[in-house]
Each structure stands twice: as structure tokens, then as C-alpha cells.
Amino acid sequence: MRVLYAVRHLVSILILPVTVTILVPVWIGWRYGTSMTFPATAVGWALAVIGVAGLAAGAALGAASVRRFATDGRGTLAPGDPPRELVVRGVYGHVRNPMISGVILVLLGEAAALRSAPHFEWAAGFALFNALYIPLMEERELRVRFGAEYTTYARNVRGLIPRWRAWRPDAERDVAGAGGDAGGRVP
Numbered sequence: 001m002r003v004l005y006a007v008r009h010l011v012s013i014l015i016l017p018v019t020v021t022i023l024v025p026v027w028i029g030w031r032y033g034t035s036m037t038f039p040a041t042a043v044g045w046a047l048a049v050i051g052v053a054g055l056a057a058g059a060a061l062g063a064a065s066v067r068r069f070a071t072d073g074r075g076t077l078a079p080g081d082p083p084r085e086l087v088v089r090g091v092y093g094h095v096r097n098p099m100i101s102g103v104i105l106v107l108l109g110e111a112a113a114l115r116s117a118p119h120f121e122w123a124a125g126f127a128l129f130n131a132l133y134i135p136l137m138e139e140r141e142l143r144v145r146f147g148a149e150y151t152t153y154a155r156n157v158r159g160l161i162p163r164w165r166a167w168r169p170d171a172e173r174d175v176a177g178a179g180g181d182a183g184g185r186v187p
Contacts, residue, residue, distance in 0.1 A: 024122060029116070034118065034119065036114065039115070051109045054113075057102075058105030062102035065092070093167050093168060095157065095160065095161065098162075101160050104160070107126055108120070
């Protein structure tokens with residue numbers, strides 16, 4: 001049973017994140033003649049360092065969100081096997097869509113490290129698509145599946161840009177009678 005669960009996770013990871021962050025960027029590099037070269041200027045080196053940092057941060061965010069889906073949500077990234085529980089802890093306390101935020105960071109990191117305008121355009125297009133798709137389609141379905149619990153979560157946690165301090169649903173209940181606001185913050 002655990003092997004089947006691991007295979008489901010592996011397949012879901014290979015389908016979207018690997019296609020978006022590896023296969024499409026490799027095709028873009030081939031199509032536009034972009035290759036990995038050492039920077040010749042200080043600005044080029046700065047972009048390369050920023051790019052590697054973006055790649056690392058995006059990969060870490062993606063890994064943390066997949067782990068939370070598996071442990072807290074008891075599901076995978078695959079649309080046919082979504083989490084059975086609403087995931088609001090860990091990285092999900094900072095941002096509602098950490099996987100997409102992580103993928104966008106990886107794509108921006110690739111664009112910066114390669115110093116490639118076509119890769120940056122791919123990152124921007126992917127970000128724009130998700131900024132439209134998620135609220136119009138995915139969040140509508142989450143509101144149906146999880147009701148008021150998701151509505152409260154969405155009211156307190158941003159979609160793609162992380163909040164600095166994690167939102168805690170239990171803090172909201174703890175401070176509700178103690179003069180705190182609905183976001184779990186005490187004045």
C-alpha cells in the first residue's frame with residue numbers, strides 16, 4: 001500500500017512540475033539557442049547568484065508543499081487524487097499555493113541564472129496563467145469541497161505571495177474571545 005502511495009506521488013510530481021520546470025525550459029533553450037555559460041560581467045554574476053537562490057528556494061517550497069499534501073492532506077498533486085483534508089499548516093500557513101509559488105521561483109531562477117529573456121517570458125506567462133486560473137477554477141472547487149473552513153483560510157492567507165508570519169487556525173479561535181481579530185493576530 002505504501003509503495004502504491006509513493007508511486008502516485010512520483011507520477012503527480014513528474015507530470016506538472018517536471019514538465020513546467022525542466023522539459024519546457026530545455027525546449028526554450030534549444031529553440032532560442034540559450035545555453036549555460038559563465039557570466040562575463042558583475043551584473044551577470046549577480047543574476048546567476050540570484051537565479052541559483054531562486055531555484056533553491058523554489059525547490060524547497062515545492063518539496064515542503066508535496067510533503068504537507070501527503071502527510072496533512074492525505075493526497076497528491078494530481079487532480080484525480082487531491083488531498084482529502086484541507087492543508088493549512090507549514091508552508092500553507094504562509095501561502096495558499098506554495099507549489100505554484102515554488103514553481104514560479106524556479107522558473108524565475110532559471111531565467112536569471114541563464115540570463116534569458118525567453119525563459120523570463122515563460123516564467124511571466126506561467127505566473128499570469130496561474131494568477132487567473134487559481135481564483136477562477138481551483139479556488140471555486142476548494143470552496144465547494146471544504147466550505148467555510150476554506151473561506152476562512154483564504155481570507156487570512158494570500159494566494160501566491162507568502163505572508164511573513166504563518167497564519168494559525170487555532171490562534172484564530174484562541175484570540176477570538178480575547179480581543180484579537182479574525183486573522184489570529186492580537187493587537
